[in-house]
Amino acid sequence: MTDFTAPQPRRASVPVRVGSVLVGGSAPIVVQSMTNTDTADVDGTVAQVAALARAGSELVRITVDRDESAAAVPKIRERLERLGLDVPLIGDFHYIGHKLLADHPACAEALAKYRINPGNVGFKDKKDKQFGDIIETAARWNKPVRIGVNWGSLDQDLLTHLMDENQANGFPLSAQDVMREAIVQSAILSAERAEEIGLPREKIILSAKVSQVQDLIAVYVELAKRSNHALHLGLTEAGMGTKGIVASSAAMSILLQQGIGDTIRVSLTPEPNGDRTREVQVAQELLQVMGFRAFVPVVAACPGCGRTTSTVFQELAKTIQDQIRESMPVWRETYPGVEGLKVAVMGCVVNGPGESKHADIGISLPGTGEAPAAPVFIDGRKAVTLRGPRIAEDFQELVLDYIEKRYGRGAPVAPAPESETAA
Numbered sequence: 001m002t003d004f005t006a007p008q009p010r011r012a013s014v015p016v017r018v019g020s021v022l023v024g025g026s027a028p029i030v031v032q033s034m035t036n037t038d039t040a041d042v043d044g045t046v047a048q049v050a051a052l053a054r055a056g057s058e059l060v061r062i063t064v065d066r067d068e069s070a071a072a073v074p075k076i077r078e079r080l081e082r083l084g085l086d087v088p089l090i091g092d093f094h095y096i097g098h099k100l101l102a103d104h105p106a107c108a109e110a111l112a113k114y115r116i117n118p119g120n121v122g123f124k125d126k127k128d129k130q131f132g133d134i135i136e137t138a139a140r141w142n143k144p145v146r147i148g149v150n151w152g153s154l155d156q157d158l159l160t161h162l163m164d165e166n167q168a169n170g171f172p173l174s175a176q177d178v179m180r181e182a183i184v185q186s187a188i189l190s191a192e193r194a195e196e197i198g199l200p201r202e203k204i205i206l207s208a209k210v211s212q213v214q215d216l217i218a219v220y221v222e223l224a225k226r227s228n229h230a231l232h233l234g235l236t237e238a239g240m241g242t243k244g245i246v247a248s249s250a251a252m253s254i255l256l257q258q259g260i261g262d263t264i265r266v267s268l269t270p271e272p273n274g275d276r277t278r279e280v281q282v283a284q285e286l287l288q289v290m291g292f293r294a295f296v297p298v299v300a301a302c303p304g305c306g307r308t309t310s311t312v313f314q315e316l317a318k319t320i321q322d323q324i325r326e327s328m329p330v331w332r333e334t335y336p337g338v339e340g341l342k343v344a345v346m347g348c349v350v351n352g353p354g355e356s357k358h359a360d361i362g363i364s365l366p367g368t369g370e371a372p373a374a375p376v377f378i379d380g381r382k383a384v385t386l387r388g389p390r391i392a393e394d395f396q397e398l399v400l401d402y403i404e405k406r407y408g409r410g411a412p413v414a415p416a417p418e419s420e421t422a423a
């Protein structure tokens with residue numbers, strides 16, 4: 001019997017409470033995102049945070065780069081609460097985070113977590129003090145901190161030291177390996193320093209962002225070996241469209257399969273005027289297709305071939321999928337467990353009936369030259385055959401009826417007798 005590889009158990013990490021969300025330990029892998037609004041624009045930021053949260057982002061990061069944005073944070077928090085959204089807000093600090101947190105205590109209190117970068121928290125003799133100031137503020141307000149190393153702003157003193165050390169040893173490591181080691185050391189040394197100052201390990205999350213797939217895998221595998229901190233995964237500057245999706249998925253899926261990663265973000269560059277919630281959808285789909293979590297019902301649809309010259313199955317699959325996405329914010333409350341639903345929309349007789357039987361509810365549409373009939377399977381049994389010009393609409397109604405019966409009242413759907421419906 002073939003021993004098929006299964007995902008490795010999650011590595012043991014220290015759980016971190018971020019507002020109402022638990023990251024690490026035995027908690028589910030958390031999806032997060034980041035706004036691209038000017039945080040000082042309260043209306044615009046509230047609207048985007050709300051959209052990200054409703055799309056399923058469990059944590060949302062916002063930029064806090066100047067006094068105006070810091071002053072806006074408590075207003076944003078208050079407005080979100082009035083909307084009934086308790087999504088934790090993470091403040092993204094660079095260069096002057098120590099000053100902003102000190103000058104705006106309401107901001108320090110309103111945020112659920114601070115994100116700092118040890119490579120630009122301060123420079124030369126000010127670096128240690130300013131890092132310490134932020135950690136002390138976090139400890140005072142009982143807030144967790146993500147220590148986020150980024151290869152684009154790596155601690156140059158540490159990198160230079162490791163390069164010199166490598167040269168003295170006769171160059172046993174490549175420059176790329178030295179850089180990877182510098183990233184890992186920067187994260188671990190910074191975490192150790194934070195603990196020395198007084199921030200406990202259950203208040204620290206680590207990340208090590210790079211933009212190349214193999215670098216990300218190598219860095220996180222090493223970081224996971226040397227630390228039991230909760231880890232945030234993400235490929236920085238992943239890019240736009242399919243490139244960003246493929247690169248992020250390729251890197252993070254390998255790490256997740258090895259049990260590495262407690263929270264993820266897919267850092268997609270949006271298309272001009274594009275929807276920021278796309279990165280949330282991709283992160284959810286990555287976790288769902290790998291079997292780690294369920295967020296929305298799965299719609300299986302065949303790719304189409306010469307047997308499926310009709311576009312009906314494509315249009316129906318898109319309609320069902322769009323309807324699910326749009327309805328999920330309400331369905332999560334109304335139909336507990338609906339995210340586990342499996343729907344199949346198939347285009348011909350070759351695999352259509354079989355795939356439809358494997359789904360909770362599925363339809364096999366007629367392919368080229370087939371009789372104009374579409375059998376519908378519910379819970380593995382043929383329940384009805386649809387005919388005529390309203391096949392798509394009739395199937396949509398059957399899906400909604402199935403959801404209501406199975407998830408609305410908590411009772412399984414009884415297999416329906418086979419019947420025919422004429423148009």
